[in-house]
Amino acid sequence: MQEVQNQIRAALRAAVAAAAEAAGLTGPGPGKSHPEAPKEKAHGDLATNLALVMARGERKPPRAVAEAILRHLDLGGTWAERVEVAGPGFLNFFLKPGWLHQVLVAVQQEGENYGKSDHGQGKRVLLEYISANPTGPVVLVQARAGAVGSTLARLLNWAGYRCDTEFYVNDAGNQVKALARAVDLRARQLAGENVEFTGEYPAEYVIDCARDLLKQYPDFLQKPEEERLAFLERWAPEYFRAGQEEVLRRYGVVFDNWFSERKLRESGAVEALIQRLKEMGEAYEADGAVWMRTTKYGDDKDRVLVKSDGEYTYFCADAAYHLNKYERGYDLLINIWGQDHHGYQGRMKAMVQCLGRPPESLELLITQLVRLVKDGQEYKMSKRQGNIVELEDLLEEVSVDAARFFFLMRSLDSHMDFDINLANLASQENPVYYVQYAHARICSLLRQAEEAGYRVPDAASVRLEVLQDPAELDLLKKIAELPEEIIHAAESREPHRIARYVMDVAALFHAFYNRCRVLGAESEELTRARLVLADATRVVIRNVLGLMGVSAPERM
DSSP states (O other), rough: OOOOOOEEEHHHHHHHHHHHHHOOOOOOOOGGGOOOOOOSSSOSSSSEHHHHHHHHTTTHHHHHHHHHHHHHOOTTTTSEEEEEEETTTEEEEOOOHHHHHHHHHHHHHGGGTTTOTTTTOOOOOEEOOOOOOOTTOHHHHHHHHHHHHHHHHHHHHHHOOOEEEEEEOSSSSSSHHHHHHHHHHHHHTTTTTOOOOOSOOOOOHHHHHHHHHHOTTTGGGSSSSSHHHHHHHHHHHHOOOHHHHHHHHHTTTSSSSSEEHHHHTTTHHHHHHHHHHHHOOOOOOOOTTEOGGEEEEEEEOOEEEOOOOOOOOOHHHHHHHHHHHHHTTTTTEEEEEGGGGGTHHHHHHHHHHTTTTOOOGEEEEEEOEEEEEETTTEEOOOOTTTSOBHHHHHHHOOHHHHHHHHHHHHHHHSSSSHHHHHOOOSTTTTHHHHHHHHHHHHHHHHHHHTTTOOOOOOOGGOOGGGGHHHHHHHHHHHTTTTTHHHHHHHHHHOTTTHHHHHHHHHHHHHHHHSSSSSTOSHHHHHHHHHHHHHHHHHHHHHHHHHHTTTOOOOOO
């Protein structure tokens, strides 16, 4: 499909240039509007709103613009058979039947690489996500970000970007001091001291941490308090970070880099940032504090970098961290943050401009909350005090495949209910089961074919034009959309698009399988062609599930 779309884009570009000369059009051309598969079959195989986009600047009716383009449109050398102007000015393209059959050849040849493109042209992207404080376990909303972030990274890489992933470890500042005091108090209580727990982090996981501390260092409490706290300020965050890394690995989330805030501060990067901003005129001193001039770039107020007591703000460390990202050579920074960062867009965009970078080089995606539902009611499944739901707890209730797939079915910016009952259902009502079953069903079909003396033939040697049933053609068209669907999902930062896509593929395969006999079809050549189609569907489902971090079982 991507080859076909590129052909049509090139033809449109030439037509716009010719129309500009003949009819005085001055619009932006096809770079602003990509031909896509329309929702209605009657509207052709591909459609574009190019004329509607151009009409805004042309001061002409969209249909007049569309007709001017059409008069100069040469479809020679493309898979397009004809084109129509429809509605207010859409250009609907109807393709030659043979284009679909070439898709099956491409899928077979490319195999596990089918769907990849060079769209991103190697642009370097750093995707930061989860970045949970190293003061406790990974919780439910972070698990959602984990499924989305790891999938988005794979989508970007498949779309031709060079995307690295990073977890920012907030292992410095007051929260780390508070954690150290909490662990020390719990250790003293476990050793039999009659001390009352006061302070932050009352949850049971801190008691577990203190218990492991005393097992590893039996004489820990014999050291002076100052020495104990200094030790815990490093040991406790690493204890929780290691635990986060372990459960995330089981969940299918592995980072290219874990970046320590403490090491950033110790390197002198924060002081260097402040000095640099002052020299650039982007920071100033007032009321005993140091401020960044973020209002200069549209923020509602200037932001404090250094408080009057000399303490760096979180915003200051964050600015130094983002400067470090840019200095590592990344063209685009994408951060997936929690809902507590809602409203940070303005200050962060202003911050990167203070750093001398364009605002569009930073994107913030906000993860909305998740509610667990079981038996139709909100499900409070936390096994610990502190009213949190851990990823570890969720994975005791549902499989990794179900957890990831369910999180990926919804847009990241929408609140979601996670239905525990549905996630565990071994029936086609369960979306992940439905898709995995389609893959297993194809694998079973191919095993049966082999037992009957058939192997999947070379697609280029098969008369694929015998595939004419509507169920076959619908499935073929959906298979053809994968490369473009990956590009759209990557560019829009919407991994839920491919979850919906693979569910559509599964539904179309089940419809095809129930309608069209594969083994024992009306002719030998039809059986061979349908085996190629079934195997291409298997490849597509496997590739998409791989992007989602979900397994593709061969037997169920």
